[in-house]
Amino acid sequence: MKQLIAGNNAVMLFVLVCIWVTAAGCQQKKNADRRGGIAISFDDHFINEWYNLRPLFQKYNAKVTFFITCPDSLSAGEITRLRQLEKDGHEIGFHGTIHGRSTQLIEAEGPMGYHETEIKPGMGYMSAAGFKPTSYAHPGGNHNAQVDSVLFANGFNIIRDVAISKRKLLGFQMYALAPRLMPWIFYDYDKQNAVDALLIDTDSGLTIQEMKEAMQKANATGTCLMLFGHEPLYKAPENGAYGFSVRFLEAILKEAQKENLDFYTMSELVEK
Template sequence: MIRKLRNWASENLNGIGQIWSFLSFFLIIFTLSSCKEKPASSEKAGIAISFDDHFINDWYALRPLFQKYNARVTFFLTCPDTLTSDEIVKIKQLQKDGHEIGFHGTIHGNATEMLKSQGAQKYIETELKPGLENLAKIGIKPTSYAHPGGNHTDQADSILLVNGFKILRDVAQAERKLFGISIYHFAPRIMNWIYYPFNKGQIVDALMIDEGTNISEKEIKEAIKKGKDTNTAIMLFGHQPLYEKPKNGEYGFSVAFLETILKEAKAQNLRFYTMSELPVSK
């Protein structure tokens, strides 16, 4: 129900005249969020972190940080046809470390536009088949998929699930803007859709933690605690690891912020999940 309401809001947010509908939507979500009961157990409580695009060297440099906290994550790789021999070695090592290699499209295309203009078969032949074949050649068969730009339709989801993906990840943001003006900042702890309830669901949302999303350390710690308290897995994602403020078109997350997340998850004794483990976790 929450996903349907959220999709309705997205489809109807076309201008200033829709702001009241937008705010009403979040009032409904807040009401639904307030009705959740706390489970008796937290044995499955965890965190699923993923990273998108093709920042292989930067991801590889995070290995000591992941090892420090015994963390396992998912890397959603795009443009696998451009992998260099060095990148192949590194991505295979990350997989050997226990991380998952997911798929993020061959050309990072907009599924909604591709299906509308080219049809299902062309979408498969352009966005899915070539990249999956490239990965198969190096022994990687992805079972999780992150929608490029969060663009997808029910048709795209159906195609991906039929082609063997166990879980499909969409994008959630704590802050949205309209005409460059911040419309809301929605605390992650009440965004129920970013918590996986272990209901075998295959279409999920992860909260973006990149710079500019304006999520505070206090908010992320509260959100992680909610995962513990509700026996769910909080889903987060980012792009390029950054060691200072982004510049020259960079987009990514603060490595220091990532360590805050890993440290808090460890302190809360949360399990680290890869994305494909979520729908099959027992």
């Protein structure tokens, strides 16, 4: 009986979400001052794996953002590779010192304790390595207004959250939205500094057709589609690995080129 109730609630929520996103999507009009764009970012500490994608980025003249976590463990080789990626035109952002659950940290330690644990040490390591991040990605997409206020007070000009197109709860499909019906993953160049990017990892279940439709929408509306992933994978994930298919990424880059989309780093969105 409880499962039936949960299922009915899931269906109702799905219907309400669909109605809302459809209405919101209809309100998005063409930005006459901008071409469509795409902003892709990558999270965590897969630096060597990201570096190996340089030829792919160069092939499509793409620039992206790398959000680094646990910078205390950066090796000399990783720093060299990050500097080269930055020289290539990519952005080096920050993803936390310990990759902690921000709301729990700030509840337990207060704003100052959160800053001293998650922000200050890691930014010190980044600075020592020669990087000055101005963009931040929430670990696990976990945050609240108090967390955001600490980040903005520390000089970040844009902070990125997580958007997922499909979500299950207790085995029930809560929603399964086509990316083109998710207006919050399209940047309107309106100086908004708290944004959402769509997860493209393999467990997202996204298809290249859905990506094509989303990029066509970005082109048609003069907005910027925001996407993100983790580790580059060349086969199905094994042993708890999480990340995106390199083949899927190349299909996205190829379609972005076809749609003549401009590539943006995260900080560039608010600087334009």
